[in-house]
Structure formats: structure tokens, C-alpha cells
Amino acid sequence: ELKVEQNPLFLSMQEGKNYTIYCNYSTTSDRLYWYRQDPGKSLESLFVLLSNGAVKQEGRLMASLDTKARLSTLHITAAVHDLSATYFCAVLLPSGTYKYIFGTGTRLKVLA
């Protein structure tokens, strides 16, 4: 069964610092998604990565996908307090299935 693991699970960082969140998955897939969830809220789509080598950037966040290594990264540049949230990666199972497997989540807290 597909497993999607994120690390770290918890991340506390100072404003202005850089950090990377890692998402490893255990089976072949060429579609990976990143979502953000604020406490008590729903999930907001951040990035859609559809092929090996895909890189997307939005503001202080940049996501990349390496399908051969089964690894996606979410890089945070010069963190600000507003980025505090839980970040999930999700992998779409291959072979025409419609099943998405979400990672364990990374809870990010940016300290002022």
C-alpha cells in the first residue's frame, strides 16, 4: 500500500529563515499536490506538480518533484508569521484510480 511520509512533522522557525519540508512516497506516481490547512479550517491548494522535474513557485514557497526519487520538497524562503499552518502533500495513485493519499502533515510555526 502506498505510504506518504513527510518530515519534519513539526517545525518551529524564526522569521526570515529558510527551510525545506520533505515528502517521500512509496510507489510510482507522477502527480503530487501540496495543500495548506489553517487551524480549524479546510485545505487550500498550493501547488500541482504533474511531471518529473516540475517546479512551481508562489511567493515565499517553492515546490519541486523528483519522481525517480519519489520525493517532493516544499521550500520556504525568508519565512513570515503568515506562513504558520499545517502543510500536506498528497499523491494520486497511478493506473487510473481516483484515490489520493495524503501525507502525515508538517505543522509549521513561524516565530516573530
Added chain:
Amino acid sequence: DAGVTQSPTHLIKTRGQHVTLRCSPISGHKSVSWYQQVLGQGPQFIFQYYEKEERGRGNFPDRFSARQFPNYSSELNVNALLLGDSALYLCASSLGIGNTGELFFGEGSRLTVL
């Protein structure tokens, strides 16, 4: 345009009862999926419907069932509620796998089972 809408937003039930949760997808989206999110965990896949047909089912007991209507809205039903069914139930809509497969989530229905 309206996003994904879910109802009710909060509800409290007792063990053994039944619950129906409702979801309206974004206009033009034909795919609806349901997820269960227990506090502190990632969403767990329950069902996916596309063009009114079930296209995927997660590892949930038969107490969980769902359907999609001709207008693409959907219902999730849970029978014989257990304490462990307490969770945030999320509905997501998408254009379908033939597109990017990006999911758009509703605000969720928070179920508490006492």
C-alpha cells in the same frame, strides 16, 4: 463563483445513530470525493465519484456509503455511528483525472459522536 459547499457544518450525534452529510461541488466539476480527517492527522480517502459512478473506495467499513446525484452533488452516509467516527469530513471536487486532478475542498462537516 461559489466554491465547494458542505452541510451541515457542525453536528452532534450519539452512538448507533445515522448521519447524512451533503456536498455541492464547484460548478462544472463532475468529480466529488470524501475524506475523513481525525484531529492531528492527514485526510483519509473514503470515496470518489465521477459522473455519478463510484471510482474509488478507501479502507472504511460498509457502514460508510455515498452517492452522487445527476447534478453532481453528493451525500455521505454513515450508519451505526461509533465514537471513533468523530472527525472532520471533507468533500472535494475536481474536474476529473483527465485534467490536473487538483482537488478543491469545502469547509467540512465536523461530526462529534457522543
